[in-house]
Amino acid sequence: MTEFPLKLWGHYVRLTARWPSIGSLAPFLPVIAAWWIVTELQIFPRVFLPGPGEVVRSFGSLVYTGILPEYLQDSLVRLVVGAFWGVAIGVPLGILIGLSPRAHSALWPPLLFFQAIGDIAWLPILVIWFGYGLVTVTVVIVYTVIFPVIINTVLGVRSIPITLHRAALSLGASRARMIWEVILPGALPNIMTGMRNGLGYGWRALIATEIIVGTSGIGFMMFDARRAGSVVEILLGMIILGILWYIVDSWILAPVERATGQRWGLVTR
């Protein structure tokens, strides 16, 4: 009798080895099953908690009408634009603060001060300054992304062993070249961590911002659905947020990390 489960397990191992995406989907099966059972048993009224089937149908119709693809694109573009500027400003600033004690003593205290004023706390004044538009959304995301990026970049720059600086200098590297040849690659694993955190926070801040100031986007869709009393669309929005983040992390961020820090032995697996 014990052979059957073992055989089944063997099939599962071979299957996930061939299609790793099945392995990452498997943990969700019990959650979906439990959700389905709860809704089928009618423990809560259908209007409050729709089942998986209704959410899938709602997904189909929103894709068909073109609303979902459009909103998704709006949200992703906002995130990419915000993240780009957050990284483009944050990494150079982090390197400056990490390398120069003077820059550190001048910029670190205000950095901590502004970090404490959460992204959402800026919304009231940003709406007054820039109105309900893309500028406000972008500022919030840049603001959210930039702090983890700066702080982790500083950490990365400072954790480069002094012997690597010395080795490069005694091999004839100029101070300017050090940044490209030693500082940037040496700090890269930490910069990646910063980007990962920053994007994660940024994604959340984006949804919150869309709920408050948005005219489109996934966050707006969810809030709009609340007004219309459509719990199905709210659930759909939540599920899309989770799936999107999983894709960004495991298809973009994780492979980059494997190819750099892990390959170089700077990050343990």
Add this chain to the structure above:
Amino acid sequence: MKDLVIRNLSKTYFDAYAGTQVTAVRDISLSVAEGDFISIVGPSGCGKSTILNMIAGFIPHSSGEILVGGKPVKGPGRDRGVVFQSFALFPWRTVLENVAFGPKMRGVGRAEREKIAHEYLALAKLSEAAGRYPNELSGGMQQRVGVVRALANEPDVLLMDEPFASVDAQTRMTLQEELTRIWEAKRPTVIFITHDVAEAVFLANRVVALSKGRVLDEIAVDLPRPRVWDELNEDDRFKSMTGRVLQLVRSA
């Protein structure tokens, strides 16, 4: 390759916690001819690494002068190659790219600098490892890369700071023999820092014994080359020489 002259070199610094002036190196004079190999040996805290860091230009000296080929040392530069105890290879560069780093910094084109790197890797029997990352190599292999990376930049002086202290005893003996072989092939001017008396005598033409920041004595090593551990282990002159240096270092 050029000669190295050190005159009345001292290093003092202010210890802020103890609130006192500390002298790490006291009035040292030394001259190393072009193509010579000297070892500086002494217990930890005797100031030997401080001397090397001052020659490399990593830390400023308090008084005296350091001349490489007649020119005073001001900061680090590619005329002085350094081999570190912790290897200090760039983890994000392959072995080949590590060795080609110096030539790259002085503007040598890709094809030419890779040719140079391959040539030096072959000298250290590392050709197989060219495409690998330092992290994928054993400690002994990493330090072979460290040595040829410094040599491939053709420095006037090669500074070695306890380079073999962090590899196992068997590998260390192999590395020491290889270093003497490479030195005979390329004849760089070498300053070798170590706390291991046998290592100092095995490698060098001259051993400088150091204690508490002062030079105790200099001992010429006129053992024949090529030097091999299997022969020298039983050699009476080698034994008496290491005995003398050991006594000198321990008595101070």
